[in-house]
Amino acid sequence: MSGTGSSLSVQLTASSTQTSSFRASNPTDVDSLPPLVELVHPKLRRPLTDSMKIKSLTLIQKLCWAAVLDSDSDVLVRSETGSGKTLAYALPTLHRLLMECDQTPISREVGTLIIIMCPTRELVLQVTETVCTLVRCAQFITVGGIHGGENRHKEKARLRKGLPILVTTPGRLLDHLKTTASFNVANAQTVIMDEADRLLDMGFEKALREIMELLEKKCRHASSLKRILVSATITDGVERLSHFALRKNIARIGETQDTFSVPTTLKQHYVVVPVKHRLSVLLTFLRSQLDAGAHKIIVFVLTADSAEFLYLLASRLQSPFHSKSYEGKVVTRSRRAPMSTKKMIETANGHLNNDGATDKVITFEEVSDNETEGDVSLDSTAASRRAFLDANIFTLHGNMSQVDRAAVFHAFKYDTGKSRSGKSVLFCTDVAARGLDMPKIDWIVHYDPPTDPKSYVHRIGRTARIGNSGDSILFLAPDELGYAAYLTHFIHSQMQQGDNKEAMAMSERKYEIFLFYLTKLDPKSNHMWMQSTAALGRAISRLVMQREVDRGGNAKDSLYRVALFAYQSYLRAYAGLPREIKSLFFFVSLHLGHVAQSFGIDKSPSEMQRELKVYIREDRVLARDNRKGTVTNSHDGEGHKKKRQRVELDHEDQYHSMLTQKQRKLTRDWAEKRRKESTKIRPLQFSEFDA
Numbered sequence: 001m002s003g004t005g006s007s008l009s010v011q012l013t014a015s016s017t018q019t020s021s022f023r024a025s026n027p028t029d030v031d032s033l034p035p036l037v038e039l040v041h042p043k044l045r046r047p048l049t050d051s052m053k054i055k056s057l058t059l060i061q062k063l064c065w066a067a068v069l070d071s072d073s074d075v076l077v078r079s080e081t082g083s084g085k086t087l088a089y090a091l092p093t094l095h096r097l098l099m100e101c102d103q104t105p106i107s108r109e110v111g112t113l114i115i116i117m118c119p120t121r122e123l124v125l126q127v128t129e130t131v132c133t134l135v136r137c138a139q140f141i142t143v144g145g146i147h148g149g150e151n152r153h154k155e156k157a158r159l160r161k162g163l164p165i166l167v168t169t170p171g172r173l174l175d176h177l178k179t180t181a182s183f184n185v186a187n188a189q190t191v192i193m194d195e196a197d198r199l200l201d202m203g204f205e206k207a208l209r210e211i212m213e214l215l216e217k218k219c220r221h222a223s224s225l226k227r228i229l230v231s232a233t234i235t236d237g238v239e240r241l242s243h244f245a246l247r248k249n250i251a252r253i254g255e256t257q258d259t260f261s262v263p264t265t266l267k268q269h270y271v272v273v274p275v276k277h278r279l280s281v282l283l284t285f286l287r288s289q290l291d292a293g294a295h296k297i298i299v300f301v302l303t304a305d306s307a308e309f310l311y312l313l314a315s316r317l318q319s320p321f322h323s324k325s326y327e328g329k330v331v332t333r334s335r336r337a338p339m340s341t342k343k344m345i346e347t348a349n350g351h352l353n354n355d356g357a358t359d360k361v362i363t364f365e366e367v368s369d370n371e372t373e374g375d376v377s378l379d380s381t382a383a384s385r386r387a388f389l390d391a392n393i394f395t396l397h398g399n400m401s402q403v404d405r406a407a408v409f410h411a412f413k414y415d416t417g418k419s420r421s422g423k424s425v426l427f428c429t430d431v432a433a434r435g436l437d438m439p440k441i442d443w444i445v446h447y448d449p450p451t452d453p454k455s456y457v458h459r460i461g462r463t464a465r466i467g468n469s470g471d472s473i474l475f476l477a478p479d480e481l482g483y484a485a486y487l488t489h490f491i492h493s494q495m496q497q498g499d500n501k502e503a504m505a506m507s508e509r510k511y512e513i514f515l516f517y518l519t520k521l522d523p524k525s526n527h528m529w530m531q532s533t534a535a536l537g538r539a540i541s542r543l544v545m546q547r548e549v550d551r552g553g554n555a556k557d558s559l560y561r562v563a564l565f566a567y568q569s570y571l572r573a574y575a576g577l578p579r580e581i582k583s584l585f586f587f588v589s590l591h592l593g594h595v596a597q598s599f600g601i602d603k604s605p606s607e608m609q610r611e612l613k614v615y616i617r618e619d620r621v622l623a624r625d626n627r628k629g630t631v632t633n634s635h636d637g638e639g640h641k642k643k644r645q646r647v648e649l650d651h652e653d654q655y656h657s658m659l660t661q662k663q664r665k666l667t668r669d670w671a672e673k674r675r676k677e678s679t680k681i682r683p684l685q686f687s688e689f690d691a
Helices: 027-031 042-051 059-069 085-103 121-134 152-161 170-179 196-201 205-218 236-245 275-291 304-316 341-348 402-414 453-460 482-494 511-516 529-544 559-575 592-597 605-628 644-651 658-676
Strands: 010-013 073-078 114-117 143-146 165-168 190-193 226-231 249-253 266-272 296-300 392-396 424-428 443-446 470-476 506-509
Touching: 042 085, 042 121, 059 073, 059 085, 059 249, 073 085, 085 121, 085 190, 085 226, 114 170, 114 205, 121 143, 121 165, 121 402, 143 152, 143 170, 152 170, 165 170, 170 205, 190 205, 196 205, 196 226, 196 236, 205 236, 226 236, 266 511, 275 296, 275 304, 275 443, 275 470, 275 511, 275 529, 275 592, 304 392, 304 424, 304 529, 304 559, 392 402, 402 424, 443 453, 453 470, 453 482, 470 482, 482 506, 506 511, 511 529, 529 559, 559 592, 559 605, 592 605
Parallel strands: 073 226, 073 249, 114 165, 114 190, 143 165, 190 226, 266 470, 266 506, 296 424, 296 443, 392 424, 443 470
Antiparallel strands: 010 249
């Protein structure tokens, strides 16, 4: 591909004076690729066409095909998020392995042939699932994923049996390379580092250096080891990583500079909202979009406490506009629906009571439970009888356990929630902003501003993936309006020549329009959005301040306690924004009372500060006891101090600050490690007989 007039280019740079044999350097090489069904190995065709519904390759996948197959060069891939980078390296790698298996069949005893390193456990699970789908017709190839938080003894048993394709995190891979003698990497052929820029951001550079050094020592053919580096951005750190991770002729696929590409099918918006109306506008926006047909919405926040608060609030908030006694609303139906027995009798006798009236007057309570939602399109007031948001509500942040994170990711991705509507809302931190493939996301909501422009690009990359359309909206306070211009200027500065800058511009939306939607839900509003907004605000405050029954929680799991911690963590995150954007966010101008109101708290900042001190003091005592491994003044019958497990049982059902939750996680890890390393005599497990 010529590098002069195209946004994507393929360039070759050699670490020495030699020239690489890679030939795909012009458009004809890419365009001359045969159709997908003729290009890939026969065992890959059915999974691609039937299971994954893929008919053709994307541009980055075509560009990577020849470079990954070339055994004489290492590959550095740079492509925008959502362009199909996983298949870009997985398809040609598996194609080459299957072609070799046609000549020389393999079994699990061969050890590990392909190693894929990912920065997070969620990405490990996602890549493992994708590769398993691709090789489901090649049952002689075993795929395995290992990562932190799992049982190491079980992982050792799997590695001992052999995993030809291994997907792992760098930390766990380094651990097994050092401590697991049965981990056979002597025949390793390919090492892939996915999301390289995020691997560096998470501090894995030292671990990656050690891994590459150990592989060079343990691999039988280290000089021919294929190395592939995949990244959404080419930063100085990625270039530094490529210098020691990539050794042979390096094929650079995609832009060679640190540029970002925003999908052309993405529409970007921003809304300027007074701080005190932030929460009402968010909930109303979610309600309006769900009613309009959106199925999946992701809401990004800065802190885990904020994600937990919004999750609990959205899960428990009942609609303040529905009244059981409200009657006289005409029900409009999209098509004829089955009637209940009671309704059929009343319809048949309607001429006796209505005096010839032609309009049908029905109460909402008369609609049968057997009528499906698809058959009856009720008025918006009736649609929210049980909850303000009729959708599956999820949360995802870094302080959740691995089991919970995996369950949330799977449920959100595959629509396996409890709600019959099939719609989902995910409140998350930036832990879900990179790498995770969540298809068909309709909206990305930046409820809290991203800490840097790169995070903004990665967030919006969750929608409008591979040609699909999507929207994003950024919430800003009136004095933060300059951040929208800052983001627009950053995106325009990173765009290539010839790109349409007007299509990438951010359009403004008025928050009053979102709040006006409440008047359609509130029959008593008289089309006054301020009145409906006040009613919603009072409902939120009653729930948070526990002035009404909290149906989703208990006395110990107080939503007010969670709101206090979320309020505190939000202020700390706002005050700790990076220096580059701190001039656009004025902490001293924050109205603390309005900030508290945005969390449903109607107390003065001084009152909240006093209560927070009490809660934090309790949490610090708990964290201190966890570190010591004891409970203060707690002894068993023999006078011995109780262990850390007792602390977990006493406080498991009460919400604590994230500082304490991190300490509790360390406590669980310590207790599990102590239990495994105990010197008690135990029978050998079946997998340990051949150790």
